Amino acid sequence: MSTILSDELLSELMAVGQLDVLVGLPTLNHADSVGPVVRAAHVAFNRELARERTALLNMDGGSTDGTPDIVRNASIVDRETLLASQSLRTRHRISAPYHGVPGKAAALRAVFAAADLLQARAVVVLDPEIASVTPESVAALARPALAGDADFVSPAYARHPLDGPLVTQVVRPLFRAAYGLALAEPLSGEFGCSGRFAARCLEQPTWESEDLRLAIDLWISGMATGDGLRVAEAALGPRRLTPRQRPAVAALVPQVLDALFTCLRLQETGWAAGSRAIALARSASPPPPPDPPANVDMAGYATLFREGLSALGGMLERVLRPATLEALRAAGAADRPLHVPDELWAAVMLELAAAHRHATISRDHLVRAAVPLYLGRVAWFAAELAGLEPRDADERLEALCLHFERSRGDLVALWTAPLR
Amino acid sequence: MAEAIFSTLRETWSGYVEGLRLVIPRLLAMLTVVAAGWLIAALARAITGKVLGWLRVARLSERTGAAELLRKAELPPAERLAASTVFWLLFLGFLLAGVDALGFSTLQALRSEVGLLVPRLAGALAILVAGLVVANVVRRVVLLAAVNAGWPSASLLAGAVYLLTMTIVTAMVLDQVGLARPIVLTAFAIVVGAVMLTLAIAVGIASAPLVRRLLDERMAARARPESDGSSHL
16 A cells, blocks of 8 residues: 555545545646536535545646646635535545556556545546536435445436547447446546445556556446446536547547557456346436537548548458458448448457457557548448437437447457467 | 500599598588588577567567568568578578588688678678568558548558668668679669659749649648547547
């Protein structure tokens, strides 16, 4: 424990004593967005969780923009706080740097270690980039674990299937196929969990792996599929990210694919051996899906798909099965509209995952070669959903996820096949 | 007369016999050196193959694209190729030592020339192999970057980069071998200079407006992935 938590932090935590809810906030240069998140947590402490012993622990990766100062000094004297019932509890707010290699994994490890030390009944981890966090959402992530109803609480946002297609077309279906758990947001940076879950995560030797830095959010979601753990989803309403410059699609898709495939590799002994579907409790009925986001550039994506497929054909031959590549070429034929149906997309994703596992070609090249394929699929899916009501679009997305779920046998077979 | 003939014959045959008496041990020595060399080289080939297999060189060559190149050139897989190279280098060394054992002055001169050439050939081979791997990786990186940035003619661009890299590698290989070094260097400088000058003149002076218009037309009509991927998360 002392190797994870610094002596200073240990003494600060000892002063806090036992806790009911520990809110962890990993940050790195989030001065532009962290203030409202801290305020939401504190309002939740004073209002929704007024009877619980609570603390906010900010683990900072060495921000140079004054993030820790903002966390320490964030004002909670606003209208909501004044209206809140007066709490008799002391509210602790600790901001500290963490030990080890910079990255969210090290920050989460320190949060879990602190939760274990303080015997917290529930842990909530917040994402400083999610601007839509509210006191209600903090409480919604904590309550199932506090009540002993769940060990892991994942958020479910009100999102249209075309809002965040990397999640809806890639992460959600493949995660579901592998783990048998129908989480809406396996990639989410915010979640709630029980002290037991935090302790179980802490026991894992994977923390020492360099690969975990890539895949920490998915790894945490994957840990929820462990034996004897109960999983719940909390409906949190719409999700809004803090406006800031993020990587371009061409960089983002490889990052997410690399994280997803690496996570599958790190946890292969768990998911590839099991075959059960994991029950998922929903803490509230899911909110109605909103309208679709701004139009996807379908024609542009289709062009990038066709050109990419033509240019990268030689590379993809080493990654995809001949039948799948042939089907992709037929799907992108110039004389017909683009057509990347669910079964073809599932085959592509499964084979990409297996090729990443076996390192058939350089993993970096593999995930980059997948960008045009992803854009083609998004273009086709957007065309499919055109004119559909949001609820029908949701059902269409569920059909895709079910298709992936049925392909689980293929995934395991490809994954465990001897090296080519 | 007959005695003179017999005497000449006797001297000639005794000379031959004397020569054979001198050569046969040397020949036997050479054969033993060559045979031992073959055995040692074969053993080194087997060990090299095993070690490279243990180091998963086959997978490495697949990942870097070297395996693809070898297949296209109808060459054996990387680990077998490396093992064979070790075998032939060692065997050639023993063969030269064997030739040396014969003690013929003309062959010794040849041996010393070949002996000087072998290290240079080995170095050139290493440069060629490393160059092929680097050129292939660079080609892939450029191709992926160009495709994902939505650039026109990504394959052409990657091919040009590959060709340029291989031109440099070829010049380095020829320089290492020491084959007509001045001619190689001069030819390389002339070719590269001419290509660059042609491009500079063509794009910079002669057809700048045309090139600009063509690029504007091609780029404007093209789809480009968004510069901020937030909406995809």
